Amino acid sequence: MLASNLPWLLLHSRNRQSPFPGLGHSGSGSTLLGYIGIDTIIEQMRKKTMKAGFDFNIMIVGHSGLGKSTLVNTLFKSQVSRWSSGWGGEHKIPKTVEIKAVSHVIEEGGVKMKLTVIDTPGFGDQINNENCWDPISKYINEQYEKFLKEEVNIARKKRIPDTRVHCCLYFISPTGHSLRQLDIEFMKHLSRVVNIIPVIAKSDTMTPDEKNEFKHRVRKELETHGIEYYPQNEFDDDMEDKNENDKIREAMPFAVVGSDKEFQVNGKRVLGRKTAWGVVEVENPNHCEFALLRDFLIRSHLQDLKEVTHNIHYETYRARRLNDNGGLHPISANNTQESNL
Amino acid sequence: MTTNIRYKSRIPIKSDETPEEKQYVGFATLPNQVHRKSVKKGFDFTLMVAGESGMGKSTLVNSLFLTDLYKDRKLLNAEERINQTVEIIKHTVDIEEKGVKLKLTIVDTPGFGDAVNNNECWKPITDYIDQQFEQYFRDESGLNRKNIQDNRVHCCLYFIPPFGHGLRPVDVEFMKALHEKVNVVPLIAKADCLTPNEIKKLKDRVREEIERFGIKVYQFPECDSDEDEEFKQLDKELKECCPLAVIGSNTVVEARGQRVRGRLYPWGIVEVENQSHCDFVKLRNMLIRSHMHDLKDVTCDVHYENYRAQCIQDMTRYVKLTQDNRMESPIPILPLSTPDVETDRLIKMKDEEVNCYVIMGNITYTG
Numbered sequence: 217m218l219a220s221n222l223p224w225l226l227l228h229s230r231n232r233q234s235p236f237p238g239l240g241h242s243g244s245g246s247t248l249l250g251y252i253g254i255d256t257i258i259e260q261m262r263k264k265t266m267k268a269g270f271d272f273n274i275m276i277v278g279h280s281g282l283g284k285s286t287l288v289n290t291l292f293k294s295q296v297s298r299w300s301s302g303w304g305g306e307h308k309i310p311k312t313v314e315i316k317a318v319s320h321v322i323e324e325g326g327v328k329m330k331l332t333v334i335d336t337p338g339f340g341d342q343i344n345n346e347n348c349w350d351p352i353s354k355y356i357n358e359q360y361e362k363f364l365k366e367e368v369n370i371a372r373k374k375r376i377p378d379t380r381v382h383c384c385l386y387f388i389s390p391t392g393h394s395l396r397q398l399d400i401e402f403m404k405h406l407s408r409v410v411n412i413i414p415v416i417a418k419s420d421t422m423t424p425d426e427k428n429e430f431k432h433r434v435r436k437e438l439e440t441h442g443i444e445y446y447p448q449n450e451f452d453d454d455m456e457d458k459n460e461n462d463k464i465r466e467a468m469p470f471a472v473v474g475s476d477k478e479f480q481v482n483g484k485r486v487l488g489r490k491t492a493w494g495v496v497e498v499e500n501p502n503h504c505e506f507a508l509l510r511d512f513l514i515r516s517h518l519q520d521l522k523e524v525t526h527n528i529h530y531e532t533y534r535a536r537r538l539n540d541n542g543g544l545h546p547i548s549a550n551n552t553q554e555s556n557l
Numbered sequence: 558m559t560t561n562i563r564y565k566s567r568i569p570i571k572s573d574e575t576p577e578e579k580q581y582v583g584f585a586t587l588p589n590q591v592h593r594k595s596v597k598k599g600f601d602f603t604l605m606v607a608g609e610s611g612m613g614k615s616t617l618v619n620s621l622f623l624t625d626l627y628k629d630r631k632l633l634n635a636e637e638r639i640n641q642t643v644e645i646i647k648h649t650v651d652i653e654e655k656g657v658k659l660k661l662t663i664v665d666t667p668g669f670g671d672a673v674n675n676n677e678c679w680k681p682i683t684d685y686i687d688q689q690f691e692q693y694f695r696d697e698s699g700l701n702r703k704n705i706q707d708n709r710v711h712c713c714l715y716f717i718p719p720f721g722h723g724l725r726p727v728d729v730e731f732m733k734a735l736h737e738k739v740n741v742v743p744l745i746a747k748a749d750c751l752t753p754n755e756i757k758k759l760k761d762r763v764r765e766e767i768e769r770f771g772i773k774v775y776q777f778p779e780c781d782s783d784e785d786e787e788f789k790q791l792d793k794e795l796k797e798c799c800p801l802a803v804i805g806s807n808t809v810v811e812a813r814g815q816r817v818r819g820r821l822y823p824w825g826i827v828e829v830e831n832q833s834h835c836d837f838v839k840l841r842n843m844l845i846r847s848h849m850h851d852l853k854d855v856t857c858d859v860h861y862e863n864y865r866a867q868c869i870q871d872m873t874r875y876v877k878l879t880q881d882n883r884m885e886s887p888i889p890i891l892p893l894s895t896p897d898v899e900t901d902r903l904i905k906m907k908d909e910e911v912n913c914y915v916i917m918g919n920i921t922y923t924g
Contacts, residue, residue, distance in 0.1 A: 454597075519594070
């Protein structure tokens with residue numbers, strides 16, 4: 217083989233700081249003459265992920281009457297929650313907290329998403345609400361266990377079905393004063409296990425000033441109790457993320473209003489709530505922060521929610537499981553746990 | 558007064574939405590969200606090249622990735638090579654193009670097929686591949702999975718000499734030893750010593766022998782029905798051209814008024830990137846521009862899973878042998894009490910997957 221004549225191929229050979237330090241490395245990055253086409257790998261990935269589809273599991277928690285189902289329907293512009301009509305039907309308060317999951321496949325722009333809404337009727341509705349978060353905690357851990365079992369299986373599926381809860385929307389009652397004891401207890405117990413996004417429900421009962429004060433007080437309380445809501449400080453990857461997430465953290469909890477009815481305002485049809493003194497427009501940023509919540513949840517951080525669940529919460533669970541038993545016991549393939557799906 | 562909190566969302570929000578856009582939830586941006594992270598992290602790809610010395614492997618790699626990985630290489634003469642065993646040498650280079658970072662690792666196998674007695678000369682290579690699988694298996698089963706390094710070999714380019722009449726015994730044995738561990742892509746090296754007719758004959762011969770000996774080379778996945786015609790046509794051409802006949806070059810020559818990579822002969826100039834001269838462009842497109850991701854997927858989903866299943870099965874046997882319920886295994890895993898027949902069947906199932914790709918579609922659930 218002839219010795220290569222390369223001076224004109226390498227325009228300059230700079231010793232660039234390798235983005236992967238610590239690896240045995242004989243060549244330095246060189247400026248390229250011509251186009252290789254590495255950037256097309258993104259398109260390749262895109263095609264594959266589009267074909268495979270996405271899934272997203274969102275849990276809604278809060279005592280009854282806070283407009284949880286309506287809000288979720290408004291977020292996804294479809295009847296995705298358990299109660300698909302307004303006030304029809306009996307809303308019986310169950311004796312214990314139940315976990316009800318409903319899945320739908322929604323499609324937009326060629327992207328298919330299997331959305332699962334996990335409702336928790338009975339939360340906070342009893343006289344004695346002690347430990348009412350236990351069924352919820354149990355459900356979340358069961359999903360982690362399911363995933364772990366599948367992952368450890370000898371013949372595991374290419375795409376393990378993901379039923380883990382990616383996001384928990386916690387509805388805070390708009391009392392205008394402060395968080396209730398139950399709110400704090402719930403979030404304390406669960407913020408290390410799942411991504412919690414607190415929202416202030418039915419915020420059309422507060423004026424803008426009241427809203428701001430309430431939000432401020434809620435944030436202070438969460439800080440005092442060491443409750444880290446999503447996006448968590450410690451998981452910011454780099455400066456860019458940190459700056460963006462800081463702004464979001466300052467604006468949370470979002471004060472929202474949900475509605476599935478449309479009204480005519482200034483010649484446009486808007487989603488809103490009509491009262492004698494005016495129409496509350498759901499998507500109007502001056503009226504409430506629904507649009508901010510939607511953009512945050514769906515348009516920018518959806519994937520991140522899934523990743524934090526997978527890379528952090530699930531890994532924590534897994535590490536705990538592995539440590540607890542010093543290795544896992546042989547489990548037969550038929551031993552599946554019952555879940556409430 | 559509500560302060561209008563503005564934050565720069567990753568996707569620009571249109572302030573006045575048309576009625577159609579009001580129906581827009583916004584999760585169509587999901588693919589972009591997914592890829593944003595990948596682009597930030599960068600990609601990696603490990604390519605192995607195997608074949609006798611002097612087949613043009615290094616030159617081809619340089620041509621493919623427009624780098625010079627072998628600057629300081631010393632070529633050995635015949636005497637020095639007598640007692641050589643097959644070595645495994647890794648070269649790593651970081652390439653960035655249009656903001657996308659790729660960490661490319663080339664695994665070289667000097668000494669392969671060079672000795673007088675080449676019995677089992679592929680063993681160091683299969684051992685290396687297994688080692689990478691084992692490393693990954695350990696990491697994956699461990700406690701801290703944050704920064705697992707993926708050194709698994711994603712593709713092996715095997716260089717068949719053009720001088721013979723098809724596959725030689727060492728070619729057949731090598732490919733059979735590796736076809737269930739790595740994606741094998743056979744190439745006809747130094748194709749500029751053959752005329753188009755000879756190339757065609759050789760390709761047909763090699764294809765027929767591959768089938769006859771049951772060698773499972775890397776299969777391109779089927780095109781979707783919704784792909785555009787141009788892509789389907791390219792895909793068809795690619796499949797018909799296998800094994801690809803390639804030429805590499807490190808030198809730039811002047812041809813038809815342009816500066817191109819090529820080889821200058823008294824009777825003409827061979828241009829590497831001329832599709833009528835050789836299949837280099839097809840190889841590059843396939844390897845980098847259309848199938849890189851698929852090569853990685855097949856490595857992860859098929860070859861690695863087979864290795865893993867085999868590993869677990871071996872461990873289960875060992876556990877049964879030692880009659881110990883709580884074995885202090887360095888790898889905390891769940892050995893399943895499935896009978897061996899079942900595991901073998903599972904492994905065979907994975908094998909069949911090499912030839913048909915079924916991506917799990919969405920299942921619609923109602924209520």
